[in-house]
Amino acid sequence: MAVPGASLVPILLGLGISLAAAHSPAGVECIVFNEEYMTCTWGSGQTLTANYSLYYWYENRSPVVECQQYLWEHGVRIGCRFEQSEIIQFKPFHVHVNASQDGRTLEIPSNCMELQNLVKPGAPVNLTIRNMSSNQLQLTWSSPYPNAHCLEHVVKYKSNKDTSWMKQEVKGDIFSFPSVDYEKYYTFYVRSKINNYCGSTQLWSEWSVPVFWGSNATSKGMAEEQLQWFWIHTVLIPIASCLLLLVLVVLLVRMERVWVIIMPRIPNPSKNFDDLFITHNGDFQEWVGVPKDVVESFKSNYSESICHVSELPYEPLQDNSTHPPGLPGPQEHGPYKNSYVGA
């Protein structure tokens, strides 16, 4: 029975420790912002309940001092702000944070730091692009950080046709982009970090405000504008022209002056001749009004016989006749046969 009891003790101990750890904050995190001020934070307003106090000192130097300016969140102290005069680099910096709550003392593990390794420079500003000869771009910037020789930079860029960002490390303040395509639209970002000659840090600054370069015609924004133009052309213009056509058609129909231009009036004099064709049945003389006796006088009072004359084709003679060639016979003369038909 003792053995299970003995094995339970370390488990309970571990559980207790982990519970305690869950309640106490992880540690104090200090960042020096651009050599201007420093903030040391130990938690957020959501997790902390007690009111902590911060004490700091530099090794072999100053007495222990309490924080002069606390940072508050939700009514609880979550950090401390140090002014430039309180920051000393290349000297071990000690921080001690504690609080008392319900009779217990809560402590955050004490840290020893060297502040030159906790510097976060400000983001680069005044990004400018210059066009050098032969398709080369030169990007320059300035940094709000006072010691420019302590910085190293990274330039992040891509064109509107690329899918991923290109990163390039730069030591100085100038970045040369070797071959620029004038059809593309480029975006550039820069950020800085303290280099190894001034500190051992991994704290990068924030990315700068971007700077752009290139032809707007092929950029995404311009593509959308082009799409807009396209819609205008395919929808608006046909509708407008249809409306115009409609107006013209209406005008055409309603206004006779316009109608006549397209459909000219072809004069139809048949109306004047209605009399002739309907009343008088096509008798022109009657319609004109020629007197009847004149009409009669044109009629003839004799008759003529009609004489039909026709010619028959040639038929050569079968035998040599006795008739002399010069004398024509009554029925056998020449190629033609005359027929005589009396009326």
Place this chain on the structure above:
Amino acid sequence: MERMIIFCMLFFCSSMVLTAAPPKAMKYKQLAKTIDHLKDVVKDKDVELLHTPENPEDGCLFTAMTCFQDGILKLQPKNSQVNVTFTKTVKILRRPILPDSGEHCESSCQSYERKKPQEFLNSFSKLMQKLFKNCGYTRAEGY
């Protein structure tokens, strides 16, 4: 003609002097690089521990520098192949770096804790960082 030649020579020499003399920042930068090279070739095990100044005060910089430069002499290369690099870097680091400010420093070299060569060289790098950061307010040329 002779005067012309002399004038040109003087002009040439003066321009050489201007470009040849590196600013202090450049010197500290080069020394920091040299110390990094030395870290790669130095023997760290079974060697004598060295007095290592840690974050010296502003008045004790010369003393600390002298302490580091004396400690360099006690270092050894990690194998025979890196002997050439080792000797070259040690020679560079033995040259005078800081002028004697004449200030009296309370701590002597022996008062500092003894540490292994890698930690010794890390502290030496840190001193270089401090010097580089504090002196380079003027424009440092030649990145």
